[in-house]
Amino acid sequence: MPIWEYDGVMARAATTSDVFNAIAEPQRREILVLLRGGERPVTELAGELGMSQPRASKHLRVLREVGLVRDRKAGKQRLYGLDARGLRPVHEWTGGFERFWNESFDRLDAYVQDLKQARQED
Amino acid sequence: MPIWEYDGVMARAATTSDVFNAIAEPQRREILVLLRGGERPVTELAGELGMSQPRASKHLRVLREVGLVRDRKAGKQRLYGLDARGLRPVHEWTGGFERFWNESFDRLDAYVQDLKQARQED
């Protein structure tokens, strides 16, 4: 059921709801990194990452549903390839905070004594 | 229990396990965006985002646990402020795919074109 029609008790959003949720899982991020090296069949991915085949397939399904990977048949195999376009929004969203992690903290909140103190304790 | 000691049945990782999980929730991202405008007390955040106070507090707790926000007491209130440093790793990780969302996909498109062409030649 589409989330916008759902009005019952809410739980954590599906991993397939968007890219942010999809990449929240470390192993899925590893898969994406591996795929930068080119297309690979499921079994190979599973092997390189030391995970079972069903596990790899499940993660790949999530990635496919949010559009981060594409698959094509290659004989008996199914090759998965990267489609990183969906990562761009995440990159841009975080980029919107760039000046905040570059600016010195005391300038950001120059009047905040507590933060200055916390910084000295580092 | 720390996840590295956990060996039972695994479920989805905690939202407090890392920044990736923390920002997977849309409302938490909204909170962070709002905080770019400066420190704010819980009630004000809740009001501006149209959410209940307990809800805002819970999200803020998650953000605090992964270090994306800091809080300090200000009399009766508790002011929350942004600490965006934790977003940098996310920005850099996604940045590692930058050339792929530009370049490599053209190659995939080219592949699709080849398929179409091959089909016409049949």
Place this chain on the structure above:
DNA sequence: CCATCATATTCCCATATGGGCATGCGTCAA
């Protein structure tokens, strides 16, 4: 058609939500 290899799915579990509501708690003012 059958045996086999490559994947995808289905079950079953225990856990971690995200929300609402009620309530505990610390701080400040009268």
Place this chain on the structure above:
DNA sequence: TTGACGCATGCCCATATGGGAATATGATGG
């Protein structure tokens, strides 16, 4: 001291995992 105000928590729910194991599906070669 006693309220009142601002926040944090505790409880209860229904949902969505991430995993393992077993099994269904698919595609290929004989």
